[in-house]
Amino acid sequence: KEKVEITKEQQALVKVVVEAYNRHQIPQDVAKKLLQDQYSAEENFLLLTEMATSQVQVLVEFTKNIPGFLSLDREDQIALLKGSAVEAMFLRSAQVFSKKMPNGHTEVLEERIRKSGISEEFMTPMFNFYKSIGELHMVEEEQALLTTITILTPDRPYVKDQQAVERLQETILDVLRKMCVLQHPQDPQYFARLLGRLTELRTLSHYHAEMLTSWRVNDHKFTPLLCEIWDVQ
Numbered sequence: 283k284e285k286v287e288i289t290k291e292q293q294a295l296v297k298v299v300v301e302a303y304n305r306h307q308i309p310q311d312v313a314k315k316l317l318q319d320q321y322s323a324e325e326n327f328l329l330l331t332e333m334a335t336s337q338v339q340v341l342v343e344f345t346k347n348i349p350g351f352l353s354l355d356r357e358d359q360i361a362l363l364k365g366s367a368v369e370a371m372f373l374r375s376a377q378v379f380s381k382k383m384p385n386g387h388t389e390v391l392e393e394r395i396r397k398s399g400i401s402e403e404f405m406t407p408m409f410n411f412y413k414s415i416g417e418l419h420m421v422e423e424e425q426a427l428l429t430t431i432t433i434l435t436p437d438r439p440y441v442k443d444q445q446a447v448e449r450l451q452e453t454i455l456d457v458l459r460k461m462c463v464l465q466h467p468q469d470p471q472y473f474a475r476l477l478g479r480l481t482e483l484r485t486l487s488h489y490h491a492e493m494l495t496s497w498r499v500n501d502h503k504f505t506p507l508l509c510e511i512w513d514v515q
């Protein structure tokens with residue numbers, strides 16, 4: 283039985299990433315606002331765009347704290363951010379959605395999200411993904427490292443030095459794999475299941491591109507930052 287142990291520098295790496303991840307939490311107040319009152323679809327949509335805009339700002343701040351990220355080529359940093367923004371949004375959404383809420387709140391939240399002018403066809407895969415993330419009961423280290431792995435995906439469009447990104451991603455994958463073995467000794471497949479979620483995430487981000495076209499049709503407004511990061515208009 284191979285003795286799995288996390289080295290001192292790996293512990294330091296996890297500490298930096300988790301602290302950054304927790305420091306850059308989305309203010310939960312948007313979710314609370316959505317839960318508070320019954321708004322119109324337009325108001326719900328506006329709340330969601332506010333939530334997405336602040337999440338992008340949070341994402342940029344978070345990536346600066348990923349060890350090695352700022353030493354990557356500047357244009358590659360942008361390519362990684364742009365390429366992972368939607369996936370990071372859905373990962374964060376899933377984490378917000380699967381947070382323990384007073385009973386009945388999750389259903390209300392789901393119903394409010396459904397009534398925000400988004401076509402029904404995207405809701406099913408989206409909520410299925412949230413459920414599959416929720417079922418993993420990830421600890422915050424796993425959430426932070428999984429988000430980091432998503433950001434450090436080497437094969438995003440326009441990334442020039444993929445090897446440099448791969449080296450960084452491998453460092454994170456290695457410590458996450460060890461943590462999963464230590465954290466879930468009874469479930470040797472846990473690490474594989476975590477990575478399987480990243481595949482589901484990519485599918486969701488394809489749906490998101492289609493969602494955008496349907497929103498444009500109903501002339502929904504987006505913030506300049508969202509237009510930039512989501513390639514809208």
Ligand SMILES: CCOC(=O)[C@H]1CN(C(=O)c2ccc(F)c(F)c2)CC(C)(C)c2c1[nH]c1ccccc21
Pocket residue numbers: 308312313316327330331332333334335337371372374375376378379391395400
């Ligand atoms: C963490 C940042 O996440 C977002 O901003 C998501 C939030 N999304 C959620 O399902 C969601 C999850 C938990 C909540 F508590 C909540 F309130 C929403 C997904 C989506 C509906 C597709 C969306 C978001 N922003 C938009 C802007 C315009 C249109 C659509 C969205």
